[in-house]
Structure formats: structure tokens, C-alpha cells
Amino acid sequence: MKLSKGAHAPVPTSLLAVVVSWRSEHVIDAHALLLDGTGAVRTDRDLVFYNAPRHISQAVTLDQEPAPGTARLSVSLPRTETDVDRIVVSGSLDHGTFGDIAGLTVTVFAADGPIARFDIEDADAVAAMMFGEFYRREGRWRFRAVGQGWSSGLAGLVTEFGVAVDDSSRRARTPRHADPFARPHPDGARDAGSERAQPAAVPSRATRPSAEPSSPQDRHLPSGAPYPTRSIPESSPLGAAERTDATGPSAHRGGGALPRYADFPAASRQTPPRGESAGSAPAADPVDSTPSEPSTGGPPRTPQHVDLTRRTSQPAPPPPPPNPERADWHSDPEVASRLRWWDGTEWTSATYHRTPPGPRTCARCGNPLRRKLFGGTTPCQFCEAEIEEFLTHWHTRAWRVLIASGPQGEPWEALWASLRYQRIDENIGRTALREVGLSYVERLVTFAFADGAIQQDEYDTFERAIGELALTGPLIEDLCRRMHRGRTLCRLREGDLPVVRTPGLHLDSEEKVHLDLVATHVRRLARGPKLTEGRLIASNKKLRFVGSGAGVEMPWSRVVSVHIEAGVVMIAATSARGGASFEVADPDYVAAALEGALRVAKRLVLTPGQRDSRSIPQEVKAEVWQRDGGKCVECGSGHYLEFDHIIPLSRGGATSASNLQILCRACNRAKGARI
Structure with missing residues (x-):
């Protein structure tokens, strides 16, 4: 529901989120004040800001790590104490004014989405602003859009609602590591020439009107526009409900990201009795640094000075998980009952609570599963729909990553990290990528065999793709055999030859046999081919064929080339009649081994440029x-x-x-x- 300035709307009594968003380089600090029926804070602990990000009742918490361009407060109305009538939501700037900020919007979220939105389009040149407030009305809560500012900044705003501010923090921004609510030293009285002079007669808190500004220079109000009180009629027109993509509280039952809050020490407070009447002795003005004289009507209120200086000391980061290079959910080092996301370099604020294992609950979200009529349980409908929607876009992204860089590197790791972040089993992702993976592997094999040589990097890429995509089946097994054979033949051509033991042959001392197998020598005669059975032996010195009644011996210096024609291994020599042809069981293997032996013998000078033409x-x-x-x-x-x-x-x-x-x-x- 879109609200105009001064309009109000009912809100559910539940956990709400107030998100302040803008479109500029400024940084807005969000804060809140919990007020009683007099329009002032009960104690200085009722101020929730960057040095005290969580109220003691946990009714209001400040997100200290919001998304860029946003500030966020969580408001739990059920936890709000009964003597709290209003919760003021405000913001401040360290540099610049709200008049310089574009697109300033305040949105209230419930569990099912946004319920109220306030666009501040006419912000004045002020350093602090009250965006709106939650207030009780007839036992229910409502939200009012205010949009009024203070030119005196955060100190002037919180002082208006009864918070005693340490004057040193208003004059000098020096680091201070003490409790922001610590009691000041007795000698630290406020200077007489401070920004706000001490009034001669200060009314008690019970009689002090909450709607009156303390001084015209502190409160920056439009001319003739008093501070809106509950007397504003509730008939203000409200706009139609809007849907938005802002980051509100998640409706997922499995838990969402929770901010991390720093604990601060407790300090004793003295507050006036709740039954103090208008006619009792006046309490000390919370603005003043010296307490008023005590009277017989009751004990005086000792003001507690709040230090608004931003504390820069950060707690030591928690230790990394056991496998720090992998982005995944790990046990939260701060809260053992939940899991926290580690992005590969540091802990993030994304968390979710562990789901107790059980056969009747969803392992992903913890929702109860429906039972089938004949036994068993049905899958979680919520998770099925969510996973299917996510995998639709993830599938397209995976194909782009495969085509661009393959299953390796940072893009591939980020792809699977996004799947783990959604708490989706990796086997589901691999099943969704099976068809895409088969196409990618077919493409790899075709590209590798294009020039007839399977290099080691091509073979390693193929093996890595098979492992990363977890592909199995007859087609994959056949592709693996093809790639293995292609790599074997390529290694033979490159000179990586095996050494075969031949105990029945008499060889030279330095001669090593690389090939010894059954072959048929083919001689082309005028009356037809003559076939001779025998053994083909290839060593690092020469090529031999030993047959019945015939033999061939050629040193590698006489061999020119080795190739295959119609399944026959053809060996060309320097002389016209010096060549030979052999029929073997595996001509590709024999030709590759002979070619490798020839290249090694001739120091890799086999017809330079001949193989490059096929590349x-x-x-x-x-x-x-x-x-x-x-x-x-x-x-x-x-x-x-x-x-x-x-x-x-x-x-x-x-x-x-x-x-x-x-x-x-x-x-x-x-x-x-x-x-």
C-alpha cells in the first residue's frame, strides 16, 4: 500500500522489516526509538542505532550488513513491551543532506511481502529525518508516514525524544571503546555554551508534551506544519498495493539470513516511577548533563549520556571452515545450531537452521511430507517447484559456461556454488545437465579427431569433462575407447614406443624391438599379388620381415614414409623397388608405431610440413x-x-x-x- 505524507495504515502484529532504499552514493544510518505514553524514551537503552544494534527486549534489531543502497530494521511487534506505545523509525547522514538523495523510499515488509510504502520526494536539506512510526491504536498496531527532519542531525533528533547525548561526541568525533550507555564522570558537566541552553524551569516527563519541538532551530519543520500526533484523522487515502523485489523477510520455513549483532555490556539505569503524576516534582531534563535538585516527590532521574561516536573496532572474524577454497554451507562458528554460507573467501550473513533428519520431513526445507495411500511419502511440492524454476535458468547458464571455458575454472565453480547455495543436491544438477553434457563431450571428441592427432591436453579435457559431469552409459564408454585409442596412436607417432622382449632373436647390444607381430608380406607381381606369411619386427635400428623362404630388411635411413591404403601398411623407400606392403590385424596401430620409430630414427625430420597440412x-x-x-x-x-x-x-x-x-x-x- 502506497502512503502519502501523514497517511497511516494498519500492520499485522508480527515480525516486520523496514527497508530504507535510495539511489545515490550516500550512506544512510537507520535507527529507532521506543517511546512510552509520554512521547519519550524510558531509558537511553530505548535508542537502537549503530553502536547498540539490538534492543534489550529484541523488539527492534538493526541489520549491520545490509545490501548496498539500503538500510534495514527488523521490528518484532509481538515482543514489544506493553508500556511502549510508539516505535519511531528514523535515519541520519554523516555527510550531505537528505535533499541530495534521490529515490528515497521506506518500505514495510511482512512475511508475505510489502504491506506499506512511503516515497519521500520532497525531502529538505536536513541531516536527520524521522521516516515514520509504529503506534498502538485500540489494541492494534498501525504505521504512519511522517517524513520530517532535524537540521541538527542525529544528536538533535534523539535529544528531542529524551535521549541524553554525550556532548563530546557532538563536538569531536574521537574513537571511544567504552559502553555507549556508560554513566559519565561526575566532573564531566556540560559547558555553559553548549548547543542547547539549560532552561530555567523544566517540566517533568509526565507533563512534557511529545509533539512540541524544543527549539525552532533544532526541529526543521515546514511552515505551519506541526508534528503529527494521533489526532490526525485515519481517513487518509491509501494507494493500491504494490509488488516489489526488495529484500524482505523470507517466507521459507527453512530459515533465512540473520544479521550478526555485537553484544554490549549492561549498565544500571535509574528511571522515574511509572506512577509519577503531572503534579509531582519535575525530573531532570534528559538534555542536561547535570541532574536537577532532588525533591520530596521522589528520587531524581540521573541522565545517562549516549556516545554517538561510531565505534570502529571490529570483532575478530571466525575461523574459516576445513575446506576454505570451496563455497558451501558449513556449521556456523557462532551458532552451532544453524549453517552459515562460506563464499570461498569469507563468511557471509546468509544462514539457515538445520533440518532435523526424518523420513517424513523434507531434507531441504523441513516441511512435513504427505503420506501416500499405499505407503511412503510424496516429494515436497514447495521444493520441487522451487528447484524446477531455478534449474530452468541454471541449465542455460551451464551450457554457456561449458561452451566458453569448459568444466573448469572460476565460472564452473561459481555455477555449482550457486546450486549449493539453493541447497539443491548436485546429483539433481548433473541429471539436468546430462543431455547438455553429452552434446559437449561429442563436440570435444569431434574437435579432437579433426586433424587425426589426439594431444594430451585434449585427452585431459575429455577425461575431466567426463568426471565433472558424471556421465556414464554405452555411448560414453565407446567415446572413452575412441579417445584412448586415438591418444595411444598419437603417442606412438610422437615416438613414445613400447619395448618388446624377443628372446628368440639375435640383436645388436643397443638394439631395442618396438614391434613384433604376425604379418603377411604382399608383393605385386605381373601374375598377381604374392602373399608370404611371417613376422614383422621393428626396432630402433631397422625394419625386418622374416617369412618362410623370404625376408626383408630395411634400415630406417632408406625409409621415406609410412601410410595405409585399403587396410594395407605401405612403406615407401628411397629406391623404386625398395618399398614393402604388409597386411596386419591392426593396420592403424602398426602404421603409427612404424611412423614413430621412423621419426625417432631420423630425429623427427620426416617430410617437414606434410602433417601440418591436415591440421x-x-x-x-x-x-x-x-x-x-x-x-x-x-x-x-x-x-x-x-x-x-x-x-x-x-x-x-x-x-x-x-x-x-x-x-x-x-x-x-x-x-x-x-x-
């Missing part, structure tokens, strides 16, 4: 993938994808985006080297 730049892969939609252009399949040269490299095709396309394995093999 596809990463940006070209991404362009082709985006253009073809990550699917086979022939059959539309999304699995076992490969990059194919439209015009083969053997026929002069270029490695460019216009000459590349995405085909599945079956379509790529069917196409072969055809155009």
Missing part, C-alpha cells in the same frame, strides 16, 4: 560446427561425428571452412576419397 585451426572447427549445427550433413546423426574434407587432401583439397563438413563415421567411410 585444422580451432576457429575453423568452431565455424564448421556452428554452420552444420553439430550434426551429420548427410543423415542428421549427432553421434560419432568427424570432420571431412569435401575435396580430399589427396586430390588437392584445402583445409578451410568452405571445404570442410561434418559427417558421422558411417557416412564418412561410405564417402571415402570420392568427391
Whole structure:
């Protein structure tokens, strides 16, 4: 409900939150005063401000870590004592005036959202302002929008309601670590030339009118506009209720973020008797620093001076959790019965109470679960709806993070930290990311096999993605086998060769065998191919074939290249008739091992530039993938994808985006080297 200046509205007798928001670089300090029927504080402890952020009755608490551009007070009307008739909500500035602040708004929140809103659009150039007040009316509470200011700042505002202010804090802002409500030294009397002169005759608190300003220069009021009292009619027009996104108290039963408050020592107070009548002896003015002379009507009131100097000393921060690099909920070091959010670097103010485990309560929010007709319980409807709504946006964000940086780094950790902050099981998130994860892993495999060489960083990225996304199933197992084999062949080509024991061979002392297997030597004759069974042996010195009635021996210095044609390993030599062809069970493995042995023997000088022509730049892969939609252009399949040269490299095709396309394995093999 939108209120105008002077209007009022009923509020529920429950826990409320008053949020002051603005749009400027200023910092507003919120405070509150609890007043009795005389319109003044009972004791100086009835002032809630930055040095005393919690009332002794816990009726009003000040949030010391609000969101930027806001100030927040929690008001518990059920805990308010019976002799408190009004709760004044006010604010002050250390620098500047309220006339310089834009978008100043005061909003009252209940458990189900905002119930009253007051937009202060005509603020005067004052340093302190009374935003509004809660007051009792016929046994119920109401809120009145006031919006009146004090040019004398916070000290002038609180003095108006009977708070005795330490004059030293008004003259000099010096750090002070004592109790803000401590009793002053007897010699610390107030100077005669202070801001407010001591009146000749001060009425008692019972007879002092609460609506009269003490001096015109202290109270900054509009001309002819007295302080609004309860005589204001209740027929003021109220605007329609508004919905807002301000941070009010959460309606979630699992608990919300609670501010941390510093405890302050208690101090004894002397207050006048509640039955003091208007005709009794006048009590000391709370503004004065010296008490009045005692009279026979009762004991005099000793004023307690409040130090408004902001205390800068901060308590030692609590120790970090056992795993400080992980953002998660941990046991609160201050209150063991609740959990507190650790953001990876420091403790935050976000907390929630532990949910007692049980088969009939929701493990996330603690709500009771409904029982099924034939036994068991149904899932928590509240949590299901909340989790589904959160995962809708989280799913899109996860895909963007995967495409940009993959499952690693700060963006990926922040993604899962946001899931833990909502107290959602990570397995639920991984289940929601299964389809996205499969697409990402398929993309990784296709990009890795584009140039026929699986590098170690590509293999590590694939393994990390499988582990982070917790992907399983036949498709993942097949992709793992492909990547492992591709990495093995790449390591063989790079010269990482195994050493095979051959006890039946007589070798040189420094000769090591890398390959020893059954092979068939193929000789191309005029009458047709001649096949000879035997053993193919490759060492670091030479290549040998030992067969029945025939043999081949070639040192690596005579070998030019190794390649595969129609499943046959072709070895080209320096002489026209020096080459050889072999049929083996695994031609890819044999060709990779022979190529690696050749590169090691020739000190990695195998036809420079030949392999570079097949290398596809990463940006070209991404362009082709985006253009073809990550699917086979022939059959539309999304699995076992490969990059194919439209015009083969053997026929002069270029490695460019216009000459590349995405085909599945079956379509790529069917196409072969055809155009």
C-alpha cells in the first residue's frame, strides 16, 4: 500500500522489516526509538542505532550488513513491551543532506511481502529525518508516514525524544571503546555554551508534551506544519498495493539470513516511577548533563549520556571452515545450531537452521511430507517447484559456461556454488545437465579427431569433462575407447614406443624391438599379388620381415614414409623397388608405431610440413560446427561425428571452412576419397 505524507495504515502484529532504499552514493544510518505514553524514551537503552544494534527486549534489531543502497530494521511487534506505545523509525547522514538523495523510499515488509510504502520526494536539506512510526491504536498496531527532519542531525533528533547525548561526541568525533550507555564522570558537566541552553524551569516527563519541538532551530519543520500526533484523522487515502523485489523477510520455513549483532555490556539505569503524576516534582531534563535538585516527590532521574561516536573496532572474524577454497554451507562458528554460507573467501550473513533428519520431513526445507495411500511419502511440492524454476535458468547458464571455458575454472565453480547455495543436491544438477553434457563431450571428441592427432591436453579435457559431469552409459564408454585409442596412436607417432622382449632373436647390444607381430608380406607381381606369411619386427635400428623362404630388411635411413591404403601398411623407400606392403590385424596401430620409430630414427625430420597440412585451426572447427549445427550433413546423426574434407587432401583439397563438413563415421567411410 502506497502512503502519502501523514497517511497511516494498519500492520499485522508480527515480525516486520523496514527497508530504507535510495539511489545515490550516500550512506544512510537507520535507527529507532521506543517511546512510552509520554512521547519519550524510558531509558537511553530505548535508542537502537549503530553502536547498540539490538534492543534489550529484541523488539527492534538493526541489520549491520545490509545490501548496498539500503538500510534495514527488523521490528518484532509481538515482543514489544506493553508500556511502549510508539516505535519511531528514523535515519541520519554523516555527510550531505537528505535533499541530495534521490529515490528515497521506506518500505514495510511482512512475511508475505510489502504491506506499506512511503516515497519521500520532497525531502529538505536536513541531516536527520524521522521516516515514520509504529503506534498502538485500540489494541492494534498501525504505521504512519511522517517524513520530517532535524537540521541538527542525529544528536538533535534523539535529544528531542529524551535521549541524553554525550556532548563530546557532538563536538569531536574521537574513537571511544567504552559502553555507549556508560554513566559519565561526575566532573564531566556540560559547558555553559553548549548547543542547547539549560532552561530555567523544566517540566517533568509526565507533563512534557511529545509533539512540541524544543527549539525552532533544532526541529526543521515546514511552515505551519506541526508534528503529527494521533489526532490526525485515519481517513487518509491509501494507494493500491504494490509488488516489489526488495529484500524482505523470507517466507521459507527453512530459515533465512540473520544479521550478526555485537553484544554490549549492561549498565544500571535509574528511571522515574511509572506512577509519577503531572503534579509531582519535575525530573531532570534528559538534555542536561547535570541532574536537577532532588525533591520530596521522589528520587531524581540521573541522565545517562549516549556516545554517538561510531565505534570502529571490529570483532575478530571466525575461523574459516576445513575446506576454505570451496563455497558451501558449513556449521556456523557462532551458532552451532544453524549453517552459515562460506563464499570461498569469507563468511557471509546468509544462514539457515538445520533440518532435523526424518523420513517424513523434507531434507531441504523441513516441511512435513504427505503420506501416500499405499505407503511412503510424496516429494515436497514447495521444493520441487522451487528447484524446477531455478534449474530452468541454471541449465542455460551451464551450457554457456561449458561452451566458453569448459568444466573448469572460476565460472564452473561459481555455477555449482550457486546450486549449493539453493541447497539443491548436485546429483539433481548433473541429471539436468546430462543431455547438455553429452552434446559437449561429442563436440570435444569431434574437435579432437579433426586433424587425426589426439594431444594430451585434449585427452585431459575429455577425461575431466567426463568426471565433472558424471556421465556414464554405452555411448560414453565407446567415446572413452575412441579417445584412448586415438591418444595411444598419437603417442606412438610422437615416438613414445613400447619395448618388446624377443628372446628368440639375435640383436645388436643397443638394439631395442618396438614391434613384433604376425604379418603377411604382399608383393605385386605381373601374375598377381604374392602373399608370404611371417613376422614383422621393428626396432630402433631397422625394419625386418622374416617369412618362410623370404625376408626383408630395411634400415630406417632408406625409409621415406609410412601410410595405409585399403587396410594395407605401405612403406615407401628411397629406391623404386625398395618399398614393402604388409597386411596386419591392426593396420592403424602398426602404421603409427612404424611412423614413430621412423621419426625417432631420423630425429623427427620426416617430410617437414606434410602433417601440418591436415591440421585444422580451432576457429575453423568452431565455424564448421556452428554452420552444420553439430550434426551429420548427410543423415542428421549427432553421434560419432568427424570432420571431412569435401575435396580430399589427396586430390588437392584445402583445409578451410568452405571445404570442410561434418559427417558421422558411417557416412564418412561410405564417402571415402570420392568427391
